Amino acid sequence: MIEYTATCAIDEDDTVTAMRSENRVELEPSSRASVFLDPGPARTFARGILALADEIDGGEAEEARAIRVGDRVEIVRAERWSSAEEGRVGVVGTVDEDDDHLPYRVVDEHGVYIAWCAEVRRVDEPAEDAGPEPTPSPFARYVDEAKGLLEGTDHTATDVIILARELHESA
Structure with a gap:
């Protein structure tokens, strides 16, 4: 449990x-x-x-499923290690249809990873002031690796987070 x-x-x-x-x-x-x-x-x-x-x-709102790769979005709810990224505007780089909890990988305009997100909101206009470039989350690579290792399995966001934590601790 x-x-x-x-x-x-x-x-x-x-x-x-x-x-x-x-x-x-x-x-x-x-x-x-x-x-x-x-x-x-x-x-x-x-x-x-x-x-x-x-x-x-299941958590996700149905309207969030309409988000597509390339959409400009505001991060509403990110993975827990990337909570500082909430409110940031980026571009959807990946939509993982098999992940009901963190389906959206958001990147900046240069393709640099921002966060895996549970909820994003499409924005029509570019942000006026996106602020300074944030420091990438130190756990981002472990979350990406965990999602890759769990690909093709029936997993939850919690499974991804636990595996990412284990990968981080064993590094």
Whole structure:
């Protein structure tokens, strides 16, 4: 069973764990105390909860399936290591029809990888100020490698993330 645990920023003994319980996401605190999370761990934990919810009901909105390679898009929800890329505008480089959780590989205008995304929104006009070039995610190559290794299998976004983490730790 896959679980996501967040540790309190104030008291390391206080945690909250998210797990799948049949067709629901269960949140289990370690105590009756409140758990305070810094923004980074809070985003990571929230994305874990979203991954569990996506496993239960499929998650993707039907309108997102109309996105095609070459579409100019804004990143709405990216892989959890690329959350800093959310809001960034890029071009869809790949649509993985077999991946219901991270089907969109978004690149910049030069073809440089930005992120694998769960949700993107098509934009009609170029962004006025895309800002400075971001530093690529250090986990991007592991996610790409994990997706390649899992190609042709019945996998979820969680499977990709777990394998990418294992690849990163064994490097």
